[in-house]
Amino acid sequence: MTREQPGAPESATATYVYAVCRRLDPAALSGLTGLAAGFPVRTLPLGPLTAVVQHVPAAEFAEDAWQQRLSDRAELERCARAHHEVVTAAAACGPTVPLALATLYRGDERAQQALGADRDRFAAALARIEGHAEWGVKVSLPATVPGAPQSAPPAPSRNGGGAGRAYLERKRGLHQAREQHHDRALRTAEDIDTVLSRLATASRRLRPHSPEMTGERHRLQVLNAAYLVTTVRERELLDAVELLRRRTGAEVEVSGPWVPYSFAGEV
Numbered sequence: 001m002t003r004e005q006p007g008a009p010e011s012a013t014a015t016y017v018y019a020v021c022r023r024l025d026p027a028a029l030s031g032l033t034g035l036a037a038g039f040p041v042r043t044l045p046l047g048p049l050t051a052v053v054q055h056v057p058a059a060e061f062a063e064d065a066w067q068q069r070l071s072d073r074a075e076l077e078r079c080a081r082a083h084h085e086v087v088t089a090a091a092a093c094g095p096t097v098p099l100a101l102a103t104l105y106r107g108d109e110r111a112q113q114a115l116g117a118d119r120d121r122f123a124a125a126l127a128r129i130e131g132h133a134e135w136g137v138k139v140s141l142p143a144t145v146p147g148a149p150q151s152a153p154p155a156p157s158r159n160g161g162g163a164g165r166a167y168l169e170r171k172r173g174l175h176q177a178r179e180q181h182h183d184r185a186l187r188t189a190e191d192i193d194t195v196l197s198r199l200a201t202a203s204r205r206l207r208p209h210s211p212e213m214t215g216e217r218h219r220l221q222v223l224n225a226a227y228l229v230t231t232v233r234e235r236e237l238l239d240a241v242e243l244l245r246r247r248t249g250a251e252v253e254v255s256g257p258w259v260p261y262s263f264a265g266e267v
Helices: 063-070 073-091 108-116 119-129 162-199 231-248
Strands: 013-021 041-046 049-057 096-098 132-142 202-205 219-230 251-258
Touching: 013 041, 013 073, 013 108, 013 119, 041 108, 049 073, 049 108, 049 119, 063 073, 073 096, 096 119, 108 119, 132 162, 132 231, 162 202, 162 219, 162 231, 219 231, 219 251, 231 251
Parallel strands: none
Antiparallel strands: 013 049, 013 096, 041 049, 132 219, 132 251, 202 219
16 A cells, blocks of 8 residues: 655645545544644545545654654654554444554545555455454463473582583483473464464464563563454354463463454455
């Protein structure tokens, strides 16, 4: 899908696009602030489809200003929340294809041209996600072998004789135990993904978060996945997650239902 930054705009505003959906009652967007206070979040016709857009100050959303905004963590979170709030309001009315954060055009006419060129792709995506929601599942297990020491015992002195061989054996055994623990963790992740994928129309494996990112150094995230699930199977998915928790002993975190960000772009 075409995206452009309003580098040298012809007017004081640019058009920010949140999402594309079918016909949408503008009242569903009433009261939303979006990313630019003072400009209403509104609809923009795309033939049989509708874009959810907002005018934004062009100078404040030019490429350099936008990059500076996204480099500020607090500002990035604010923008992401505002974007998601608008997408969620539109999705409450029917299937909605969310566009990426910072999708900007030089004006309404340019947005209509660019988005209209992708009208068939949008229509296919909307048909695909209708009646579905996205569910996220993260699986974590202890990062180390339960009951095993964190590291090998101190090496014996050179005169240790048999103690040296015993030390090497213990070190080798610890290494093998860690490898076996890691293999079991990966098999657990595969087993859980296999069960949940059977309940989903589609699934996507995402990059697991590192301990540095999660802040839980004692736990290892072995699965980070998204599942596109019909509304009639949501209870079945949640029941399966609870059963998998008990069967595997893993920490299985489930979140949703969400607008299907991970699947809306696929056709």
